Amino acid sequence: MPNYLSTAVEIAREAGALLAELFTQPMEISYKRRSDLVTVADRRSEALIVERLRGHFPDHAIVAEEGGGHRTPSDYCWYVDPLDGTTNFAHGFPVFSVTLGLVYRGEVIAGVVYDPTREELFTAERGAGAYLNNRRLQVSRTEKLSECLVATGFPPFATNHDLNIQFYLRLTELSHGIRRAGSAALDLCSVAAGRFDGFWELKLNPWDKAAGSLLVTEAGGRVSDIQGRPFNLLGDDVFASNGLVHDQMLEVLAEVLAQRAK
Numbered sequence: 001m002p003n004y005l006s007t008a009v010e011i012a013r014e015a016g017a018l019l020a021e022l023f024t025q026p027m028e029i030s031y032k033r034r035s036d037l038v039t040v041a042d043r044r045s046e047a048l049i050v051e052r053l054r055g056h057f058p059d060h061a062i063v064a065e066e067g068g069g070h071r072t073p074s075d076y077c078w079y080v081d082p083l084d085g086t087t088n089f090a091h092g093f094p095v096f097s098v099t100l101g102l103v104y105r106g107e108v109i110a111g112v113v114y115d116p117t118r119e120e121l122f123t124a125e126r127g128a129g130a131y132l133n134n135r136r137l138q139v140s141r142t143e144k145l146s147e148c149l150v151a152t153g154f155p156p157f158a159t160n161h162d163l164n165i166q167f168y169l170r171l172t173e174l175s176h177g178i179r180r181a182g183s184a185a186l187d188l189c190s191v192a193a194g195r196f197d198g199f200w201e202l203k204l205n206p207w208d209k210a211a212g213s214l215l216v217t218e219a220g221g222r223v224s225d226i227q228g229r230p231f232n233l234l235g236d237d238v239f240a241s242n243g244l245v246h247d248q249m250l251e252v253l254a255e256v257l258a259q260r261a262k
């Protein structure tokens, strides 16, 4: 593969350094919708990433969260989240990342997620494994849901929050517990790294999950939708796990759904 991943890494590091610098300064928050925050950092990081990507790969399409992408017909499309974890960032809670995923003809082929606070760089290329700071990653080996630590997220605008609260409640009862850390890209990387055994969310955008989904599969895990059907980058929901507890967790989600339908 041409130097897509190394270029993406260089750009993610540069954007991450910008985020880290802006994180220490007073910031102004604006609202896209109620509870859907955006800061100068989101916009400046995106402008930097898009400018760099266009310089390196002028023919590639770019879809970026804040709208500054490059819509052009191409077999290659970069999905960019310039700041994943904006709400955390805006509140001074140091859990956020920058992420770029490259899709070729509908398939994610390379991805990077960079956490500038911990200086953790997660990378993956299709067929070549997943890495954290150049160390090969492997999902956890936990086989019992009762021994799992799992994670979820809630979109910043209300969709299905009550359903997700029911999933949350049931899985809290059945596992070691649930984390809601606030950066979906990092949550997926935590599954790849074996820190979490599973992660699900009901409404994510492709830029939140492009890179992270590849990290999980390249680390030996499984990614599907919440009904166990094949993962769809352009679909709403995502369910990722170490593979071993996938069906057990899906069953719990299905039971909750069945209970609600009664």
Ligand code: IPD
Pocket (backbone or CB within 6 Å): 081, 083, 084, 085, 086, 087, 152, 153, 154, 155, 156, 181, 182, 183, 184, 185, 201, 203, 204, 208
């Ligand atoms: C959000 C984060 C969060 C997830 C939300 C996303 P943003 O992205 O990934 O963890 O729960 O659904 O929208 O808005 O901070 O880029």
Ligand code: CA
Pocket (backbone or CB within 6 Å): 081, 083, 084, 085, 184, 207, 208
């Ligand atoms: Ca995001």
Ligand code: CA
Pocket (backbone or CB within 6 Å): 042, 065, 081, 082, 083, 084, 085, 086
């Ligand atoms: Ca974002």
